[in-house]
Amino acid sequence: MTDRDHAIVVEGLRKNYGTHRALDGLDLTVPRGTVRGVLGPNGAGKTTCIRALATLLRPDGGRAEVAGFDVLRQPNEVRYRIGLLGQHAAVDEELSGRQNLEMFGRLYHLGARRAGQRADELLEQFGLADTGRKAIKQYSGGMRRRLDLAAGLIMRPQVLFLDEPTTGLDPRGRREVWNAVRTLVGDGTTVLLTTQYLEEADQLADRISVIDHGRAIADGTADELKSAIGGDRIDVVLHRADELAAAASVVGMAARADGVETDADSLRVSAPVVDRVAALTETVRALAAAGIEARDIALRRPTLDEVFLHLTGARPQEPGAVDEGPPPGKAAGPKAGQGSQGTSGREATV
Amino acid sequence: MTMTSAVDLSAMARPTGRAARFGWALADAWTMTRRELAHWARQPVQLVVGLAFPVLMLVMFAYFIGGGMHVAGGGDYKEFLFPGMLALTMAFGLEATMVSLTADLNKGVVDRFRAMPMSRSAVLVGRCAADMIESLVSLLILLGAGLLMGWRWHGGFGAGVAAIGLLLLLRFAMLWMGIYLGMAAGKPELVQTVQILVWPIGFLSNAFTSTDTMPAWLGAIAEWNPMSATATAVRDLFNNPGWDSDAWASDHAGLLAVAWPLVLVAVFFPLAVRRYQRLSG
Numbered sequence: 001m002t003d004r005d006h007a008i009v010v011e012g013l014r015k016n017y018g019t020h021r022a023l024d025g026l027d028l029t030v031p032r033g034t035v036r037g038v039l040g041p042n043g044a045g046k047t048t049c050i051r052a053l054a055t056l057l058r059p060d061g062g063r064a065e066v067a068g069f070d071v072l073r074q075p076n077e078v079r080y081r082i083g084l085l086g087q088h089a090a091v092d093e094e095l096s097g098r099q100n101l102e103m104f105g106r107l108y109h110l111g112a113r114r115a116g117q118r119a120d121e122l123l124e125q126f127g128l129a130d131t132g133r134k135a136i137k138q139y140s141g142g143m144r145r146r147l148d149l150a151a152g153l154i155m156r157p158q159v160l161f162l163d164e165p166t167t168g169l170d171p172r173g174r175r176e177v178w179n180a181v182r183t184l185v186g187d188g189t190t191v192l193l194t195t196q197y198l199e200e201a202d203q204l205a206d207r208i209s210v211i212d213h214g215r216a217i218a219d220g221t222a223d224e225l226k227s228a229i230g231g232d233r234i235d236v237v238l239h240r241a242d243e244l245a246a247a248a249s250v251v252g253m254a255a256r257a258d259g260v261e262t263d264a265d266s267l268r269v270s271a272p273v274v275d276r277v278a279a280l281t282e283t284v285r286a287l288a289a290a291g292i293e294a295r296d297i298a299l300r301r302p303t304l305d306e307v308f309l310h311l312t313g314a315r316p317q318e319p320g321a322v323d324e325g326p327p328p329g330k331a332a333g334p335k336a337g338q339g340s341q342g343t344s345g346r347e348a349t350v
Numbered sequence: 351m352t353m354t355s356a357v358d359l360s361a362m363a364r365p366t367g368r369a370a371r372f373g374w375a376l377a378d379a380w381t382m383t384r385r386e387l388a389h390w391a392r393q394p395v396q397l398v399v400g401l402a403f404p405v406l407m408l409v410m411f412a413y414f415i416g417g418g419m420h421v422a423g424g425g426d427y428k429e430f431l432f433p434g435m436l437a438l439t440m441a442f443g444l445e446a447t448m449v450s451l452t453a454d455l456n457k458g459v460v461d462r463f464r465a466m467p468m469s470r471s472a473v474l475v476g477r478c479a480a481d482m483i484e485s486l487v488s489l490l491i492l493l494g495a496g497l498l499m500g501w502r503w504h505g506g507f508g509a510g511v512a513a514i515g516l517l518l519l520l521r522f523a524m525l526w527m528g529i530y531l532g533m534a535a536g537k538p539e540l541v542q543t544v545q546i547l548v549w550p551i552g553f554l555s556n557a558f559t560s561t562d563t564m565p566a567w568l569g570a571i572a573e574w575n576p577m578s579a580t581a582t583a584v585r586d587l588f589n590n591p592g593w594d595s596d597a598w599a600s601d602h603a604g605l606l607a608v609a610w611p612l613v614l615v616a617v618f619f620p621l622a623v624r625r626y627q628r629l630s631g
Contacts, residue, residue: 079467090462106381155359
């Protein structure tokens, strides 16, 4: 039976659409009461995973349990324990916010009066009280998502699925949804959140699983993942292409970094840094000493592209190259070195 | 910002026993019916246009084309036409059901319904109930329009009620056919194709003219069209003029007007429910 400490257990989950493997042996374990971010590029299988866990589609193989119940064998028990915020607002666009919430309340058999009360409470709670009678069609993107979230919380679910809850929202809408999610997390609900935004996972999730091509390829806290892909980077842009090689070795020495990248088109040398200030001053000094003139020097955080490139691009073609030993600092992570297909050993430059 | 009033979902009351489960299923279906009624209240123009269309068709056929039509046995073409129009309106309900169901299933809200511990049949049964209510209203409006245009029924009250019952039965069959076809088509674009096909099937009947005027093989198909059976039976019940035909199908129109819809329901109801349960599986 299930480990009772886990709200979600996914083992070797498979789902094919024709020849496309949307889920290709996905493994995922989420402890009760935690927030898990599932990060991955478009088409990685995030939505398929959520839909399978929410009993909306039948997986072709593998096993998935939610709140201790098998999604295939006891889907209705699962439905008594989940809330869902889909990628597209799962509410009736023609009806008002209040009508929606009242309808869902009736479907939970709260009774007409209680369903109405609960609708008003939720509208209040999610800051929608004064627009509760407008049709959803007239809502902004952020308001729609908040109402969607409210609909998933008419009853308190044990597990809440949020599928890209802020995709397509402007920064303000994103912040609205984030705040709403944060208020929920306190009461012990387990949250599974898919996103394309590293920052979103960073803001909301206790741990992050990175999936690509339907399988989990990395797992860790936001800090672990960031340090695993190299943390901050220093960029040096040159004037002359023939100085690239020399600059690369200078920057590599100065920043004390392996994995210096050069890009001949943009005349850019880029390297991961540990100590930001030391790396910057040392690089400036060393470049001057070597007589290389830089057009621009900057420190920056890794971009989401680099995270994906690093994690997905560096995926070993040959099995067995995954765990080459944990990098420094990883031992602090709760699951470090535990065969979690972690980020360990992925530091090699692409 | 408190969550204190939220009841734990897993602690939600559940129906125990078959009767209670049935009661909950009915309640869920009624909630879904109310949802459709609320749509109408928010989109009254759509509703009015939908209800006015059959009246418009009736007026068109009675006054634009009807002048050139002659009922073989003598008698008023309007009186002949009217039961046919009623049957046609019921049959065309097929596309209305298809369109609204397909549109519905392509909305995110159905995902929420399917991820909730509610009755599996409620979405379809709710659609069914709402469409039947709409059809009844549409029938009553058509009857009113018919009376204004000079149509009369000459049968008794009971026969009139029976005629309306047969029409609603045809609508009920078309409804489940529409629900299944709507799900099978999946996308609203495909529904258009089916919508177009409904027209020749509607006209390949005795709604507008005697099947004797058609080429023999077409006439035979038209004779056996479920819509023709209902139209003929309704003409008999209203005691409106029809054609004397010695075809078996028109002699037994009353039987066929009951049997055809029941067969269609027996085929398409289980197909529709199965299809819904496997949706996007």
